[in-house]
Amino acid sequence: MTTDLRDLLELASDDVPEVDLAEGAWRTARAEQRAVRRRVLLGAGAAAAAAAVTTVAVRGAGDEGRPAGSPSPTPSPTRLRTADVGGVLVHLAPPPGEETAQPPYRDAAAVGLASRIGFTDAMRLPKLGPDTGSPPNTASVRAVFLSWAPDGRRLMPVLYLPRARGEQYLACPGVLLDQADFTMTGQGMVLDPRAIRDDRLAIVFPQPGGVLVLDARTGTGERIAVPDPGLHRVGWAKDNRTVVAHGGEQSWLVDTGSRRVTRAADVVHAGWVDLETTGSSSELRTFSAAGALTGTRALRGPAIEVDGATVSNTEAWAAAHAYLGQTYAGAIGRSQGLLAVQGDLRPTPRLLAATRGPDVPKGAYRSLAFGPRDVVVLESRSFPGGADRPTLRLLAWDVIGEGLAYVGEVGPVQGSAGGFTGAYAL
Amino acid sequence: MVKEGERWPADAEFVEYVRARQHRLLRAAYLVCGDLHLAEDLLQGALVKLARQWDRVRDEHPDAYVRRILYRDAVSSWRRRRHEVLGLEPAWDAPAPGADADEVERRLDVLRALDSLTPRQRATVVLRFFEDRSERDTADILGCSVGTVKSQTHDALARLRTAMPRVDLETGGAR
Numbered sequence: 387m388t389t390d391l392r393d394l395l396e397l398a399s400d401d402v403p404e405v406d407l408a409e410g411a412w413r414t415a416r417a418e419q420r421a422v423r424r425r426v427l428l429g430a431g432a433a434a435a436a437a438a439v440t441t442v443a444v445r446g447a448g449d450e451g452r453p454a455g456s457p458s459p460t461p462s463p464t465r466l467r468t469a470d471v472g473g474v475l476v477h478l479a480p481p482p483g484e485e486t487a488q489p490p491y492r493d494a495a496a497v498g499l500a501s502r503i504g505f506t507d508a509m510r511l512p513k514l515g516p517d518t519g520s521p522p523n524t525a526s527v528r529a530v531f532l533s534w535a536p537d538g539r540r541l542m543p544v545l546y547l548p549r550a551r552g553e554q555y556l557a558c559p560g561v562l563l564d565q566a567d568f569t570m571t572g573q574g575m576v577l578d579p580r581a582i583r584d585d586r587l588a589i590v591f592p593q594p595g596g597v598l599v600l601d602a603r604t605g606t607g608e609r610i611a612v613p614d615p616g617l618h619r620v621g622w623a624k625d626n627r628t629v630v631a632h633g634g635e636q637s638w639l640v641d642t643g644s645r646r647v648t649r650a651a652d653v654v655h656a657g658w659v660d661l662e663t664t665g666s667s668s669e670l671r672t673f674s675a676a677g678a679l680t681g682t683r684a685l686r687g688p689a690i691e692v693d694g695a696t697v698s699n700t701e702a703w704a705a706a707h708a709y710l711g712q713t714y715a716g717a718i719g720r721s722q723g724l725l726a727v728q729g730d731l732r733p734t735p736r737l738l739a740a741t742r743g744p745d746v747p748k749g750a751y752r753s754l755a756f757g758p759r760d761v762v763v764l765e766s767r768s769f770p771g772g773a774d775r776p777t778l779r780l781l782a783w784d785v786i787g788e789g790l791a792y793v794g795e796v797g798p799v800q801g802s803a804g805g806f807t808g809a810y811a812l
Numbered sequence: 813m814v815k816e817g818e819r820w821p822a823d824a825e826f827v828e829y830v831r832a833r834q835h836r837l838l839r840a841a842y843l844v845c846g847d848l849h850l851a852e853d854l855l856q857g858a859l860v861k862l863a864r865q866w867d868r869v870r871d872e873h874p875d876a877y878v879r880r881i882l883y884r885d886a887v888s889s890w891r892r893r894r895h896e897v898l899g900l901e902p903a904w905d906a907p908a909p910g911a912d913a914d915e916v917e918r919r920l921d922v923l924r925a926l927d928s929l930t931p932r933q934r935a936t937v938v939l940r941f942f943e944d945r946s947e948r949d950t951a952d953i954l955g956c957s958v959g960t961v962k963s964q965t966h967d968a969l970a971r972l973r974t975a976m977p978r979v980d981l982e983t984g985g986a987r
Contacts, residue, residue, distance in 0.1 A: 391969075392944075395922070395937075397915065398923055402842050404835050407852075407856050407859050413822070675955065676956075679957075700880075700885070702880060
């Protein structure tokens with residue numbers, strides 16, 4: 387006698403009781419939103435007031451002109467000013483000098499972000515790896531940075547372990563990395579936002595002719611050969627087994643279980659969603675757990691050029707740095723920022739537009755990862771007073787709530803191409 | 813004194829939307845994660861997220877939105893939980909008095925067979941054969957390719973047939 391699977395599934399769940407979750411869900415959502423607003427207002431009252439005063443002063447100075455869109459008439463102290471440009475909601479970020487006056491990021495502790503991240507001398511950090519006598523690491527990696535190795539030529543990974551009982555930074559001298567050459571930024575290494583595996587216990591790095599997987603428990607590395615000398619960006623696909631590796635001309639899928647390497651026949655990406663500009667149009671692309679392309683949709687709104695690596699979350703939000711086209715420049719006087727798009731809905735962008743000025747370089751923002759509640763954590767880079775070295779800060783942009791929070795300062799950069807720091811897993 | 817329900821009166825359209833779907837979604841979540849309390853938590857979490865975004869998604873694709881959250885959270889939660897309870901027998905509730913013994917046994921067989929699947933295979937089976945979703949819809953909800961859905965379905969059915977050798981499993985009618 388045959389049995390339909392559908393009937394079996396109906397039978398297996400037949401006893402599930404009926405419960406009414408509708409009103410409770412609505413109340414919880416509203417209570418959470420109210421609690422967020424209250425905590426932000428109470429926790430950052432003085433800072434927010436100062437920021438509000440400063441904002442007025444900046445407007446008066448007219449350093450960027452009044453937006454020609456439709457700014458919010460009475461912005462709350464914790465909300466950014468906004469403008470509508472061709473149907474795209476633009477959040478107007480404060481200038482770098484006001485970033486530290488933003489309210490504190492309330493989920494910073496939950497995602498392991500301290501008010502100061504980084505180190506000054508990696509050689510003095512405790513070490514993890516063979517021949518170091520160190521015990522195995524059991525803490526999860528929240529970020530990975532690079533430092534010069536003792537030979538001054540190669541790079542050494544440094545793990546940030548905020549949940550560790552002992553040291554929060556561990557250098558891995560047993561895994562030394564060759565740099566890559568970049569046309570625009572010289573030598574260095576690009577750490578992909580997906581460099582850290584989702585279990586936060588392995589990190590993958592691009593190497594000439596291969597990928598190197600660092601085991602964060604032991605500090606040992608395993609190299610898997612890839613027939614491509616120009617690999618420059620690698621990250622874990624969502625199956626946490628496949629590494630997606632991009633070379634100069636080709637992309638590759640590396641099965642870290644079987645060590646099988648496959649040349650990608652189509653676009654591949656380490657994440658559910660990415661944002662990309664091809665030709666004159668910008669697109670949102672979706673990918674399978676193994677990194678294969680599953681769909682493409684054009685972004686709405688005026689022309690924009692995606693220029694950075696994309697981060698995404700399970701609610702299908704994606705964010706990346708982008709340059710804004712003439713329509714934006716004419717309307718709001720800003721030319722770059724962070725682009726965020728919700729992939730489940732009509733792909734209409736939201737923007738966090740950076741200010742313009744001598745202290746704001748090209749590529750001022752880099753998206754790092756999504757935190758809870760559709761907040762994207764980003765790294766902001768600026769050169770206050772014409773400084774030689776950039777000031778790096780972590781900010782948290784609430785793409786729904788229109789707010790920007792201050793997370794903390796980031797230490798000096800070593801070996802990372804493009805002037806930003808490491809890869810983060812929040 | 814203001815009562816909780818009066819302080820934030822629920823949007824009537826949201827309530828109507830949820831009440832029309834919540835039992836089916838709860839059953840689906842239960843089939844994916846195998847734990848009623850966890851299924852309720854997952855559905856509650858997905859509905860809270862939906863409520864937060866309601867003004868934005870009400871006129872677009874709330875079904876896709878809520879399912880995407882529910883299934884992906886269910887897969888990841890069940891994956892975590894599976895590691896926590898690996899090797900333990902599930903604590904089944906005692907059958908209700910007067911329940912058909914054969915039916916109870918068949919229900920347990922199905923739940924045990926589902927336990928032999930990976931989280932994603934389980935979600936794929938539930939979407940395809942319980943929710944009657946097409947391969948394309950299933951791929952969209954789980955964030956994978958149609959090819960992956962096909963291969964996951966194929967592998968899952970093979971495992972289910974192995975786990976239930978006395979059942980001649982039919983899957984006719986799936987889109």
